Amino acid sequence: MSDTSVSRYPTLLRLSHWMMALVIIGLIISGLYMADLPRDAANRSDFYHWHKSFGALMMLAIFIRLFIRVRSLVPAPxxxxxxxxxxxxxxxxxxxxxxxxxxxxxxxxxxxTYNGSPGINFFWTTLPGLFPHSESLFQLGKALHAPLGYAIAAVVVVHIAAVIKHRFFDKPEADVLPRMLP
Ligand code: HEM
Ligand code: HEM
Structure with a gap:
């Protein structure tokens, strides 16, 4: 819920916004880099390992962030x-x-779901995949992950452009950056 009497986002939302922004931008860059690596590249499996670990961490983090968000009062536009x-x-x-x-x-x-998947690499351990091995589910995930990854990258670019517009090209009262700064 938003409220005109609130001037900043709550601390937990401000901190999680910047930590998640950093990790998600890292995941977009690492994803684009590693997907183009030759299959026999020496650093390929390390990149896949860390990309899956931080990606799975983001999946847990977004559930917690949404839970906090729906229970918080945030500033009105x-x-x-x-x-x-x-x-x-x-x-x-x-x-x-x-x-x-x-x-x-x-x-x-x-x-x-890829054939032979041991589960999901998660830092020093492996999480259960929760889905059966299946070529059709693997193809579905693969067909969705790249376009959705490009879509989030595009929306993030527009998001950053909007913050810059409100800060530098609009009236000072339109500046939303201080509401989200740690
Ligand atoms: C917010 C989280 C994530 C973001 C922003 C992200 C972003 C991306 C991007 C942009 C690519 C490149 C796609 C391409 O050009 O083909 C990619 C590839 C990949 N991602 Fe993610 N990803 C995330 C989470 C995950 C998770 C949780 C997993 C698995 C547990 C994962 C597994 C992979 C794999 C295996 C590839 C390589 C696909 C290929 O070789 O074709 N990602 N990711
Ligand atoms: C992966 C990168 C990012 C993601 C996923 C992201 C996501 C979000 C989301 C979902 C909100 C809405 C908050 C809410 O109402 O709960 C938000 C707000 C905001 N973000 Fe980001 N963000 C990212 C990067 C950035 C960057 C780099 C900047 C700085 C230029 C930024 C500045 C802001 C500001 C100032 C707000 C508050 C907007 C307002 O008060 O209306 N974000 N962000």
Whole structure:
């Protein structure tokens, strides 16, 4: 819920926003890099291991963040924003939350179901994949993960551009960055 009397996001949401932004940007870059590596590249399995570990961590983190978010009072959009800007920011934030669920879920599906998958690499251990090995589920996860990964990258670029616009090109009251700073 949003409220005009609240001036900043609650501490847990501010901290989780920046920690998750850092990890998700790292996952987009590592994903694009490793997907193009030749199968026999020496660093390939390390990249896959860390990408899956941090990706699975993000999947757990987004559930916790959404749980905190729905129970929190957050600042209402600045009154100076035009109606289309409010709609666009609402749609953008909802898309980011949805993609933060769908991107790791599709990666998980692909990694859990390939023939011979031992489960999901998770730092020093392996998590149960929760899905049976299946060529069709693997192909589905693979077909979804790359386009969803590109989609979150695109929405993040627009998100950052919007923050820059409100800070440097609009009235000072439209600046939303201080509401999210740690
Ligand atoms: C927020 C979380 C995640 C983001 C933003 C992300 C992003 C990406 C991106 C952009 C790619 C490159 C796609 C391509 O060009 O083909 C990729 C590849 C990949 N991701 Fe993720 N990913 C996430 C989570 C996960 C998780 C949880 C897993 C598995 C447990 C996973 C497994 C993989 C695998 C195996 C590939 C390589 C696919 C291939 O070789 O074609 N990802 N990821
Ligand atoms: C992977 C990267 C990122 C993701 C997934 C992400 C996601 C989100 C989401 C979902 C919200 C809505 C918060 C809520 O209402 O609960 C938000 C707000 C915000 N984000 Fe990001 N973000 C990312 C990167 C960034 C970066 C790099 C910046 C800085 C330029 C930034 C600045 C902000 C600000 C200032 C807000 C508050 C907007 C407002 O008060 O209306 N974000 N972000």
């Amino acid at each position: 600045p009154a100076v924003l035009k109606p289309w800007e409010r709609k666009a920011s609402h749609a953008g934030h909802h898309s980011l939350y949805l993609l933060m669920l769908l991107v790791p879920a599709s990666g998980w599906l692909m990694s859990a």
